[in-house]
Amino acid sequence: MRSVLSSTLLFALTALTLILLRPLMPVDETRYMAAAWEMRIGGSAWVPHLNGALYGHKPPLLFWLINLVWALGGIAEFPARLIGPAFAAASVALTGLLARQLWPNQPDRAGAAALILAVSPVWLLFGSTTMFDAVLTCATLLAMLSLWSAAQQPRRAAWAALGAAVAFGVYAKGPVILLHVMPAAFTMALWAGPARPSGRVWAKGLGLALLAALLLVGLWLVPALILGGEEYRTEVLWRQSGGRMVASFAHQKPWWFFLALLPLMIWPFGWTRPGLAMLRPRRLLADPGTRLLALWAGGALTAFSLISGKQAHYLLPEMPALALMLAGGLPTRKWRRRDFWLALPLLAALAAFSAAATGLIPALRKLHDPLPLWSLALGTACLLIGIVGFLRLRSAPVALAALPLTLMIGLHLALSPLLFARYDMTALGRAVGPFDSAGIAVTDGTYHAQLNFAGRLLHPVARLASPEAVAAWRQAHPDGLLLDQNGLSIPGMTPFAALPYRGGTYTLYRSEEVAP
Template sequence: MDQTHRHRQAPAQRPVIIDRSQHRCSVHALLSEVIKILGSLSRPTRWYASWQAALTLVLIAAGVYLPGLVKTPPIDRDEARFAQASRQMFESIALPDDRLDPEFHAGDLIVPMVQDRPRLNKPPLIYWLQTASAWIFSAGDPSHDAIWMYRIPSVIGALIAVLATWRLGLVLMDPRSAFIGSAMLAVCPVVAFDAHQARADQVLLALCTLLLWQLADITRRAHIGRPARAHSILLLWVCVGLGVLTKGPITPMLIGLALLGMGILGRDWKPLRAVHPWLGITIVAAIVLPWVVAVAGHVGFREYVQIVFDETIGRSSSASEGHWAPPGYHLALLIVLFWPGSMLTGVGFVRAWRLGVRWGGQGRRWRDRSAGRFPELFLISSVLPIWIVFELISTKLPHYVLPAYPALALITARALPPAGAGALAIARSRLAKLGYALWSIVGFVLAGSIGVCGVALSEVPSIPLILLSAAALGLVAVSAVLVFQSRFIIALRLSVVAAAVIAFGVHRFILPEATALSPKIVAAFNAHGPDRPLAAQGYKEDSLVFLTRGRITKLEDHAGHLWLREHPTGLLVRLTNPNPVPGETVLDTITGFQLGRGRFVSVDIVERTP
């Protein structure tokens, strides 16, 4: 029997339709769950004023400041100069008399020296602190010191600044905003970078923040008609005096301009009387004058006055060492250097201005102004006048406005709750949304840059940096979405974690390799004879001075050949010369990154041909 085969016709395939609305819903649901989890991590208000909050801030800051502290070589140029001056000061009091060099160690504890040159453009407190740190950690033996020992005062200064910002916030606002503002300051790039260097800026930041904390307490009490506490006045002026011994006129400028701002904006001069300025001047003079007299006895009063003039008036009227920039320079860099705290800085400042200064009459005329809410008036006065001064002076460096950062962090933090609750119309404006977009772009660039460095720098481990970059990019992406949804507090929490991840990648992996050229040169010197005379031409970074313990001589261009003739056993490092030089033998060629100039260079280790 014939069998008929019945072939079923395959059903027509239906086109696959992707329901994008469901996809969006799933992403939204996932994001909502993340937000719910983060929201559940919120602490009761009283926790933010407790010792647990202080410990948390210390742990956050330590997690940012400690990675890379020991591993990173001296950073050119300022750090190497500070550390070398402190080392020579340490040697002058620790070495036996028969090992002292009359040119290197003539300054004792009074005049900082870098090799045979006095370094009086900065006052002595930072050198004293670094000397004490190196003495403690080296057990009093300068031959056992290391660069990280001279960085400890900067780390401690940054930690004090973070905690003092928190305490300042507790005087002026709710505890949660105080905590958030301190966390912003702890992880922002400019503080994280400076805390890894043996310089004066973090000690100055600590003193400025302590000063503002006491000034806020004194002026708040004056605002409500209560007398200032004696210990607050004493601590205030001690901080001013120690600040003068750290970096000259910055602390007097900060307190003077803050009081001037409160007087002008609020038309109330009671805060000026409350700080007892004549008593303060006496305390500051008692702290500063003994060292001024001592240093004038070493170098001459007229010479020291000229140095002070050049470092203050001279830097203000003309650019020093080529560091000129137009007004607006610090404001333009703020979104990067204060990230992630720059999220709502503009919104926060507008809010503080509206609440801190009260305007009478219908025309909002200047003469009808009066003091508004004290916390906002105080914070505006602590930021705006000194910021304007730093924008107007000719010499500009990114860290100059650091004394204004604690108050700026608190202004920003205080704006987060009302902005998130929809109570600030400006937070929903087009200009604010443009700011959020720029903030997000900066975050993506910072997070992506560590991955790019992992690929571009051959000696940097790429896999850890790529993983860190991916984690930071993910955190920034979620934060950016939350910012545009006005979930500012949760977005800031995530971006603080992202900033900590970025800082870890930079300081643990990238910066040690970006500053490795000078150690390679010194290793080559030692390989060819540890006691030979040393000189540098072309590549004359101060890190070489520190790493050779001051033995290297810096030469002018084209002076290397003559120096080799005068020092037949000497070793010279110079930028690579493609043309052979008669009478010279190239022993090594080393390539690396010159951080001081931001470029890759190749250098030769040269000796005289026998």
């Protein structure tokens, strides 16, 4: 397992580097930190709140963990940002463990699977964020380990472990865990070996696991539904579960969205001839382990493709399955110049850096925040190191792994000044914090509490959707602060500061009577 631990450490160090090179990103990361902050300052530990309102979109596990970190070491952003990556690192190790269980006679496959997952650009990006998907992936892997154990020996301990894993997933991100686990759980007869349990034994075991999961989830859900009232019950029991299956409330994408992402999800190991060979139907049906992986990944891909709401990170729990598949076909020969096409993403990044340095990217010109030449030079140097390593390193898998590692670090090195200039909420938080007691409002209806944690606000930020609402709020909060992104003049108020925010600017207004 030394190679598995090495890959886990490699991911952890790379994720730490990426975290240091970018701020807490709005709107997702800042929103979840704000929900944890409201729980900290007196909100309910059972029913999450966001900007003073019930927040039924996500279960509370991540918010509990953030508050646990704060209870141990004080309120700070950086330690809280390590929670998601910690679960992602654990998932790398669990991927190696699952490989050992699936193919005990192929010990090298565990290290290969862990390495493929650890350096995947998709895994590095989303696994290093403060989001729910790495925690959900950890739960999914535990469920797969339990399913495999139950297929070998259907003991009560295996079913109890499966129930605990499903409950863990519900606490992490809600009933969506079932979409990741059910395809494999319901198709045991298709993937298990000849010594598999009978259908009756398997059905009874799944029922026991479901009962265990319901009991564990009920420890939180029953009190939360009682305390949250009818609004929270509707949000949790319908909108965020069954409602999403029928019609998306956000993130609508075409059915082929995830299919289009597959090439990126399997790069670079899945772009090689041995890697592609492992994805052929004949190889996927070759043994119980690969059949389990195919049904796990294929079932989730089909289910999420049929749901209109899609985001790239929704299939993060299937990344270990892809890594386990590809681990059976590692390249062995040294790379040559004819293999240079495997580095196409790095070449594209180099071209983009050159365009940014010469002012040829219109979006950057509009922001008036050109990327400094020193950051582009650092990013370029990192990419070139990756390309040289790809051609010079003797171990073919290690040489191939150098490409995604240096791509992700190089992109962060190049873009870091822009990310901190445009996406860091620290300056805005300092600007709005002193007005917390006087009242703070925004005119954009899509406010996602991105200022609440940065400003350590104790009161909700008002969202004003009309000029009449602005006028009424100004009368009620004469000493308050108004933030606007539209650049329009606001009667009775004077702008006194402007701070960048993502692709625009937040202009800060105060009443004319008190404006400096």
